[in-house]
Amino acid sequence: MLQRSGLFFDRRILHGASTASQPAGCRLSGLALAFLIALLLCAAPAAAQDARCDNDKGTAEERVRDCTRIIALGKVKGAELAEIYHFRGHEFFYNLKDHDRALSDFSEAIRLNPKADNSFIRRGEIYHARQDYKRAIADFDQALKINPKNDEAYASRAASYNELKDYRRGEADIAQALRHNPKNAFAYALRADNHAVRKDHAKAIADYTEALRHDPNYAHVHANVANIHQQLKNYAQALSHVNRALQLDEELEFAYGVRGDVYLGLKDYANAAADYAKARELKPDNAQHLIGLGIVAYRKANYDEAFNLFDQALALDPKNTFAANGRGAVWDRKGNLDRALMDYEEAIRLDPTYALAISNRGEIYLRRDDYVKTLSDANQAIKADPTLGRAYSLRGLAQLRMDQVAKALDDIEKGIQVDSDDEFTFYARAEYFMAIKDFARALADCDQVLRIDPNRGE
Template sequence: MSEADRIRLRTAALSLDGGAVRDKPDAKADVFADLGSPVSPLRARASVTTSSSSSSGSAKSPAPSNAGAMGVAGGRSHSGELVAESTPPRLPGHRRCGSGPLIFSGGSSGGSGGGGGDRGSTASSPMTNALPAGNICPSGRVPVAAAAPPPPRSRPDVLGSGTGNYGHGSIMRGGLAPARSSIDSSSFLGHAPRSPATFPAASGSSSGNLQEVTRVANEWYKKGKYAEALRHYDRAVVLCPESAACRGNRASALIGLGRLADALRDCEEAVRLDPANGRAHSRLAGLCLRLGMISKTRRHLMQAGHLHQSDPSEWEKLQQVEAHQGRSIDARKIGDWKSALREADAAIAAGADSSQLLLAIRSEALLRLHKLEEADSTLTSLLKLDSILLSLLAAKLSGMLAESYVCIVRAQVDMALGRFDAAVEAAENARHIDPGNAEIGMILNNVKLVAKARAQGNELYKAAKFSDASIAYSEGLKYEPSNPVLYCNRAACWGKLERWEKAVDDCNEALRIQPNYTKALLRRASSYAKLERWADCVRDYEVLRKELPADTEVAESLFHAQVALKTTRGEDVSNMKFGGEVEMVTSVEQLHAAIGSPGVSVVYFMSAMNQQCTKIAPSVDSLCSEFPSLNFLKVNVDDNPMVAKAENVRIVPTFKIYKDGARVKEMICPSLHVLRYSVRHYAVSSS
């Protein structure tokens, strides 16, 4: 690409920042000021004062009133383009061709002869940015008489339409190419340049393409279609790689897609391309705050403030994040996990929602507070962020690098949830990142010892050496006394050794650390059954039925525990049954006997001629198989109208649920979701 082409591409991006989207995708005040219509690359200050010398340097520019004639009296179009008067005044040092429009010499500052007029002429253009209007020859001479000018018009003619086809006549190319403009980088962001500059006309195809690509990209962005917007912003960056505005726009789309590392790179590149751009500094500061980069946020907010682009609310957010993060780190040092969690959450809510350091503190605090599921979900969201961002953090915890600290937290959470191999790998990664840290070395050693003890215990258990296996698990608990997996595994050993009380104790400890530990709950329920503690056994199996509704073994165990409990209470269990098909009821007496038996009965009133009954019938059969501890009954109202009359059933399908002879629920034409929810509710609550 030639130098002139690069100039055209830079100039075509002149007013893009008016359409640069903001960092917050959900903000309602996004401004796309200039991108609704084509934007001319001739955007400049409203009043321009220039001076240029001719090739001989003997004549000066016209008086300032000349500039006013073109820059003010002539006016500017809405997009910033120059407007030519229909009857321009005669200027000294310039020649007319007949009565045609004024013809400027093509001389440029510093040029010798340029595209100017006669050799003896020393006149120069009164405005550097003025575009020619009329038939111009490279030498400035007119070979034939110019046509008479058109009659005066009430509205000025706009030179150029934003497509690069400037002027109203045939322009002969023969003069020197204009020198590369020294354009202030802020002009690429929609601001006027700090000093006058000569803006070369942009190539029609490049300028038009860039404007159109950016317009389409912004439309997609406003609709929340960030992937489509990014695709077009990528094209804009290719067309104008040195534009800070293009980089900033693309960063906004990347933020909307959650690709914060890529957005950070584009924001930094925008600042590098245009260090005097306050908006670019402000955008970068906002992104750094989200990532928890306190020092970097402060530095760029100060730069934005110097350029009058600082937002006081951003300073307030920074102060809040910094204060809460500091208190969270201090609380971690002394083991005050509740305070550490509270302060980390406050810092995240204040604006650092993607800070990996704060998410790691939060995950560790939840782990220590025995909220393993929350700790694991927080860790999962942390790992979705780009790991490259961690290397940019300068924060340390107890002398531990932030990147290695995240690995240590990951190792501890993995180990608590039984992912021992992953825990060892994460701890080794932390040691590789920060080899000299003593705390990391100690944690890595403990993780390896616990993983080794668990592996040995598993091998011994498989070999039916249950006593030795329990010793191996106990050895692992010396290094990690809050590991629920080791407690649950040791409880299994006690069960094989028929030491039920010790099995219950270890299950209790595992459930204290991890309340939703299903395997520990199963082992405790079976241990209660061996100890004939039926009330406790039924309670555990009811919880398991809620968590595992499709597990027939759990359903059967619950049924037997309920039978045993009723037996110890002296209640009649002769009519209780488990499993089977839906029983057809043909008489009122049969119905009363069935619903009067202990347990829960579901009575389905149906008609073979009813379409809704036909549709829901397979679901009733499925529920009967899924909840075998319930007694499912079916009444065909067409064949047994007396039963329907006795139960006051007039609409089908109707479902009635009875518990120990008393009606507890009635549903007329229920949805499958409501029916299933109700059946499940009474299945797990029956005792």
């Protein structure tokens, strides 16, 4: 059995809300500044409606050009000039994805106006995007010193705390964000992410739904809730949300990966491969998309191709547990149990709680008639992930071969109850029926094994 990823959500982009809800920041001078911009650019008050530096008119490049012209004129000073830098930084960060220039502009805005809380927030977002979470938190701290009621600063700091696995502080900041602004879609999305980590799917979906109520065009949330639905095998709902995410943002790489996972679950391997390939095109350094392509190749019994893709993923990310497990599965299917065991153990070394790799290792011990180690791995896998059906089946098979028939049946049935889409759970029950000489039911379960995985040759 293979997995592409263990993540339930994508929070790599700190603020993924719809463009319409992305404020450039507080406007110190409001209409007066817009009027001044028009005067400087067009030399006529009547042209104020055409100013583009601080609004959504024209393209991002045109807005940057107008801001740059204002800065170059040298007539705007102090806090007003800080806003021009802030506006230009906003365009660089959100629309042009030029983080270096955005960082420079927000830093200059802060220098010119040390009380610009939104400039601290935006600079913190850049540090967060660069995974420099401690520096991000320092900027969010500063924003909150300036404005203790800034719900955006609380939510942004919560995201950075969560990345540092400081969930207690993260949860506290989410609560503060929602106290100051009960309509903060990002805060609801963050709280949903935390529920997803704990596999509390119902609460996660509820909070994602609340986020979408306040911002229906929040592409990342549509992708995240789709990811949970595909984990729950609610494929129709998953497709609905992920397609909406891609309508809103056709370059949302994470969403292509999620849709690939949905198609993989539906055994639509052509569309799964196409989406993984698109995701990889958008983000070539993300090993998860290579793993997705590897799983498709594995499912189609193209084992050499699968091996090469998992190998490429490990070259890109040597600590990727899913790639190590995937390569082990290829060795396993090819009958090289020693090499498979090495890769499974590497995956477990990288993540001692990775239930699937532990279970896969236990299957090798089972084939080597080492039932004590098999039982140990099955118990360890169940403890790590009680929703892994094949771990119960593995424990049942070990008990069956140790003549603990009653215990065996309980676990084997539990395996099918937990995951009836895993061929191994039916394989285990087929062996049980063979042991008690109920050949008709054994044959029926063997047929089910081959329906789920036509390439399984046991």
